[in-house]
Amino acid sequence: MTTTALPGQAHTRHEQAGPLTGTGLAWRRAVRSDRWFWLVWVLVLWSFVPATTAAYRETISDDAAGREVAAGLAANPTMRAMLGPPFDLLNAGGFAMWRVGGFTAVMSGVMAALGVIRATRAEEEAGRTELLRAGAIGRHSLLWGAILLGLTGSGLLGLLISVSMIGLNTPAAGALCMGLGIALTAAVFVGVGACAAQLSASTRACRFVAMGALGAAYLLRALADGSASDSALRPLAWLSPVEWAPLARPYAAERWWVLALPAALAASLIGLAFAVEARRDHGAGLRPARPGPASAPARLSSAAGLAWRLTRGSSLGWGIGLVIFALVMGSLADVFETVADDPELAERFRRMGAGAQDLQAAFFVAMLGILVVLLAVFALQLFERLRKEEEAGHAEVILATDTARTRQLLAFVVPALVVPTGLLAAIGVLLPLQSGLAGDRGLIPRILGAAMALAPGVWLCLGLGVAVHGLAPRLRLLPWAVVGWSLVVNWIGGVLGFPQGVLDATPFGQLPQLPAQPMAWGPVIVETLLAAALLVAGFWGYRRRDIT
Incomplete structure (x- = not known):
C-alpha cells in the first residue's frame, strides 16, 4: 500500500531536528573513525617537549660557559627566525619552550586543521555525510562533532605537556602557560580547518587553503623574529597565531592575557564556520563550482x-x-x-x-x-x-x-x-x-x-x-x-x-x-x-x- 503525505506533514526528521541534534552521535562517529589519527599526532608532538627538557643540561651547562651559550643563542637572529623568540634560556622550561615549543605549536596547527577537514569535508565529498543526514540529525551537528573532537585532541595535547613539565620539576605556572598556549594554538587551527572545509567542494582545495594559512603565519613569524630589535617588522609577530604561545612567555614572567588572543580568534573562526555552513548547499562550497569547458583539452x-x-x-x-x-x-x-x-x-x-x-x-x-x-x-x-x-x-x-x-x-x-x-x-x-x-x-x-x-x-x-x-x-x-x-x-x-x-x-x-x-x-x-x-x-x- 502506498501512503501519500498530507499537506503540512511532508517534513523529514532532519527538518524537525534542531541544528545541533545528534552532536553526541557525530562526535562518537568521528572518534571511531579518526581515533588513530589523533592519538598518534598527540603522542608524537607531546614527546618532543619532555624529551627536550630532560636533555637541557646537555645543551646549556650550569656555569659561566653555559650562560654565554644561552646569551649567544638568544641574540642570534637566525636562530630566532628558525625557532621563535627566546625569553629565558637559563631554565629548562624556558629552553624547551624556545627549542621545541614553537615547533610543537606549529605542528599542532597542522594536526588540528587536517583532522577537522578529514572529519567534515572529506566525509562530505565521499558521500557518507549525506547518509548520516538522512536520519534525525541537525544541520550543524556533524561540523560541531568534528570541532569538539579537534578541541578534545588539542586540549589533551596541552594537558599532557603541562603534566609532564610539572613532573620534570619545572614551575607549575610556566607548565600551565606552555600547555595552554600550545592547546589554544591548535584550537585556532581547528577553526581554520572548519572554515576551510566550507570554502570548496574539494577536500584537496580545503587542505591547501588551511596549510597555506598556516604557512603564511609561520613565514610572518620567521620574518618578524629574524629582524633587528628596532626593525619595523618586529611588531608583525603579533599578527601570527603561531607566535602567541611563545609571546605568552612561559617560564619568563607569564603574560596570561596574551592567551586571550588565540581563544578569541578560535571562537570567532568556529562561529564563522557555522555561519558559512548555514548558507551553503550540501556537497558544495561557499564558492559555487564553475561549469567546466564542453570538451577537455588534449x-x-x-x-x-x-x-x-x-x-x-x-x-x-x-x-x-x-x-x-x-x-x-x-x-x-x-x-x-x-x-x-x-x-x-x-x-x-x-x-x-x-x-x-x-x-x-x-x-x-x-x-x-x-x-x-x-x-x-x-x-x-x-x-x-x-x-x-x-x-x-x-x-x-x-x-x-x-x-x-x-x-x-x-x-x-x-x-x-x-x-x-x-x-x-x-x-x-x-x-x-x-x-x-x-x-x-x-x-x-x-x-x-x-x-x-x-x-x-x-x-x-x-x-x-x-x-x-x-x-x-x-x-x-x-x-x-x-x-x-x-x-x-x-x-x-x-x-x-x-x-x-x-x-x-x-x-x-x-x-x-x-x-x-x-x-x-x-x-x-x-x-x-x-x-x-x-x-x-x-x-x-x-x-x-x-x-x-
Missing part, C-alpha cells in the same frame, strides 16, 4: 596529463612556500659569522652543521638537512594522490580504457620524482644567493652541489612509498613513519643527544653533507640504486595486485 587525454592536472595545485603551493622560505632564511646566513668570537657557541653551531668549520657553511648544512626532509614529505604527498584516486574509484575507470597499469603508475611517479628534485635544486641556489652575490660567487654552485647530494634520500623515500603501494598497500603508513622519524632526528636529535648510529639511521644520515664533509659517492650511488630497485618492485607489484 593534454588531459593521457594518464600523465590527468596526473599533472591533479597535482599541479600542490606543486605550485609547495613551490612558492619553499622558495620564499629559502630566500628569507638565506638572507640571514651571514649572521652566523658574528658568533665566531665565542668559541663555545661557535662549536655548538658547528655541531648543528655536521662539523663544518666555517659557520656560514654550517648554517647551510643545517638548513638543507631540514628542507630535504620536507621535500620527501612533498614527494610522498604527490604520489599519495594515486591512492586517493583508487579509493574514489577513478583509477578503475581509467584502467578500463586502453591505459596500461604501468603508464598509470608512471604518470604519478614522474611528478613525485621530478618536482621535489627540481625544488631541491632551486633551494640549493636560493639559500646562498644573497651571500654569493655579495661575496663569494663560488658559494652558489657549492651549496647547489650539497643540495643535490641529498636528493637520493628523497628518491629513496619515494621508492619506498611506491614499493609499498604496489606490493603491500596495507602498509601505506610505513613510508610516512620513515619520513616522520627523519624529521624528528634532524630537528631535535642533536639536542637530545641521540647516538651517532641513531642519527645516521635515516635515508639522509649516510649521505655526504657538503661542504662540511668530503664528497662520498658510495652512499649516493647505493641509495640511488636502492631507490631504483624499490621503484621497480613497486611497478612489478602494481601490475599484479587488485585495484581496490
Whole structure:
C-alpha cells in the first residue's frame, strides 16, 4: 500500500531536528573513525617537549660557559627566525619552550586543521555525510562533532605537556602557560580547518587553503623574529597565531592575557564556520563550482596529463612556500659569522652543521638537512594522490580504457620524482644567493652541489612509498613513519643527544653533507640504486595486485 503525505506533514526528521541534534552521535562517529589519527599526532608532538627538557643540561651547562651559550643563542637572529623568540634560556622550561615549543605549536596547527577537514569535508565529498543526514540529525551537528573532537585532541595535547613539565620539576605556572598556549594554538587551527572545509567542494582545495594559512603565519613569524630589535617588522609577530604561545612567555614572567588572543580568534573562526555552513548547499562550497569547458583539452587525454592536472595545485603551493622560505632564511646566513668570537657557541653551531668549520657553511648544512626532509614529505604527498584516486574509484575507470597499469603508475611517479628534485635544486641556489652575490660567487654552485647530494634520500623515500603501494598497500603508513622519524632526528636529535648510529639511521644520515664533509659517492650511488630497485618492485607489484 502506498501512503501519500498530507499537506503540512511532508517534513523529514532532519527538518524537525534542531541544528545541533545528534552532536553526541557525530562526535562518537568521528572518534571511531579518526581515533588513530589523533592519538598518534598527540603522542608524537607531546614527546618532543619532555624529551627536550630532560636533555637541557646537555645543551646549556650550569656555569659561566653555559650562560654565554644561552646569551649567544638568544641574540642570534637566525636562530630566532628558525625557532621563535627566546625569553629565558637559563631554565629548562624556558629552553624547551624556545627549542621545541614553537615547533610543537606549529605542528599542532597542522594536526588540528587536517583532522577537522578529514572529519567534515572529506566525509562530505565521499558521500557518507549525506547518509548520516538522512536520519534525525541537525544541520550543524556533524561540523560541531568534528570541532569538539579537534578541541578534545588539542586540549589533551596541552594537558599532557603541562603534566609532564610539572613532573620534570619545572614551575607549575610556566607548565600551565606552555600547555595552554600550545592547546589554544591548535584550537585556532581547528577553526581554520572548519572554515576551510566550507570554502570548496574539494577536500584537496580545503587542505591547501588551511596549510597555506598556516604557512603564511609561520613565514610572518620567521620574518618578524629574524629582524633587528628596532626593525619595523618586529611588531608583525603579533599578527601570527603561531607566535602567541611563545609571546605568552612561559617560564619568563607569564603574560596570561596574551592567551586571550588565540581563544578569541578560535571562537570567532568556529562561529564563522557555522555561519558559512548555514548558507551553503550540501556537497558544495561557499564558492559555487564553475561549469567546466564542453570538451577537455588534449593534454588531459593521457594518464600523465590527468596526473599533472591533479597535482599541479600542490606543486605550485609547495613551490612558492619553499622558495620564499629559502630566500628569507638565506638572507640571514651571514649572521652566523658574528658568533665566531665565542668559541663555545661557535662549536655548538658547528655541531648543528655536521662539523663544518666555517659557520656560514654550517648554517647551510643545517638548513638543507631540514628542507630535504620536507621535500620527501612533498614527494610522498604527490604520489599519495594515486591512492586517493583508487579509493574514489577513478583509477578503475581509467584502467578500463586502453591505459596500461604501468603508464598509470608512471604518470604519478614522474611528478613525485621530478618536482621535489627540481625544488631541491632551486633551494640549493636560493639559500646562498644573497651571500654569493655579495661575496663569494663560488658559494652558489657549492651549496647547489650539497643540495643535490641529498636528493637520493628523497628518491629513496619515494621508492619506498611506491614499493609499498604496489606490493603491500596495507602498509601505506610505513613510508610516512620513515619520513616522520627523519624529521624528528634532524630537528631535535642533536639536542637530545641521540647516538651517532641513531642519527645516521635515516635515508639522509649516510649521505655526504657538503661542504662540511668530503664528497662520498658510495652512499649516493647505493641509495640511488636502492631507490631504483624499490621503484621497480613497486611497478612489478602494481601490475599484479587488485585495484581496490
